[in-house]
Amino acid sequence: MSTQTVEAAETAAPEAKALRKYELMLTLNPDLLESKLKAKLGDFEDAITKNGGKIFSQDLWGKRLLAYRIGKFKEGIYAVYDFEITPDFIKELNEQARIDVDVMRHILISVPEGYVYTKYKEEAQAMEEERPRKRKMSSHTYPGASSVAPAPVAKIAPAVEAGPAPESQPVDEAALEKKLDEILGDSDLKI
Amino acid sequence: MSKKYIFSTNQKHAPGKRRCTFCTNQLGDVDYKDLPTIKPFVDGFRRIKARYYTGVCLNHQKKLTTAIKRARHMALVPFTS
Numbered sequence: 001m002s003t004q005t006v007e008a009a010e011t012a013a014p015e016a017k018a019l020r021k022y023e024l025m026l027t028l029n030p031d032l033l034e035s036k037l038k039a040k041l042g043d044f045e046d047a048i049t050k051n052g053g054k055i056f057s058q059d060l061w062g063k064r065l066l067a068y069r070i071g072k073f074k075e076g077i078y079a080v081y082d083f084e085i086t087p088d089f090i091k092e093l094n095e096q097a098r099i100d101v102d103v104m105r106h107i108l109i110s111v112p113e114g115y116v117y118t119k120y121k122e123e124a125q126a127m128e129e130e131r132p133r134k135r136k137m138s139s140h141t142y143p144g145a146s147s148v149a150p151a152p153v154a155k156i157a158p159a160v161e162a163g164p165a166p167e168s169q170p171v172d173e174a175a176l177e178k179k180l181d182e183i184l185g186d187s188d189l190k191i
Numbered sequence: 192m193s194k195k196y197i198f199s200t201n202q203k204h205a206p207g208k209r210r211c212t213f214c215t216n217q218l219g220d221v222d223y224k225d226l227p228t229i230k231p232f233v234d235g236f237r238r239i240k241a242r243y244y245t246g247v248c249l250n251h252q253k254k255l256t257t258a259i260k261r262a263r264h265m266a267l268v269p270f271t272s
Binding site: 025027066067068070076078080105107109112115118120121122126127 | 220222223224225226227228261263264265266267268269270
């Protein structure tokens with residue numbers, strides 16, 4: 001059995017040797033338009049695929065707040081690629097990321113053979129799951145606010161539902177105006 | 192990260208119970224993208240905590256430092272605060 005595995009390894013060796021697993025993370029300029037962003041990411045994808053590489057997973061995190069300011073930017077667009085390519089081309093790919101004006105930061109690392117890309121939760125989300133909040137803000141209502149606040153909501157809601165019947169709308173508007181005057185006339189109101 | 196891992200980072204005063212948290216949870220490599228895992232090993236000034244305090248084994252401490260430094264470079268984690 002051992003000889004068989006050795007043979008299999010030998011036959012697969014020339015292909016397996018040529019390719020290695022890597023991971024590329026890019027932090028892009030947040031002011032990039034969506035079309036330009038697509039083109040920019042497409043460039044990197046092409047650079048990988050046209051040189052005999054193979055992309056396993058592409059993960060676009062989207063805009064994210066940076067931990068510190070880079071240049072004048074406080075946020076960046078993050079993208080992560082998990083791919084396979086010949087080691088000869090890695091230098092060129094690194095250079096391409098380095099030269100690019102819109103790439104603020106990049107990291108290109110080799111990854112162990114059995115590596116599977118996993119998307120981790122945000123820190124806040126993980127904390128929330130660990131110990132969920134006991135109170136919710138929405139459930140609490142102030143006694144003073146209850147007389148004023150729910151009334152306009154109740155008025156607006158039926159108007160939206162009764163879309164096909166336009167006769168009822170002017171009545172609602174008049175009532176709303178009255179209510180508004182009442183609210184604005186209130187001496188307790190602070191603006 | 193569906194499992195709940197034990198992260199007891201204050202092991203300075205428990206000499207008999209000093210265990211590497213990564214070894215006990217059978218975590219091999221430390222990923223620089225895994226911020227909730229990295230967080231307990233960084234102090235209030237965002238400096239990497241010494242092995243003396245956290246009880247992490249040397250093998251994992253080396254992996255942890257590279258992960259934190261990579262995360263810092265990509266602005267996922269601040270250098271100082």
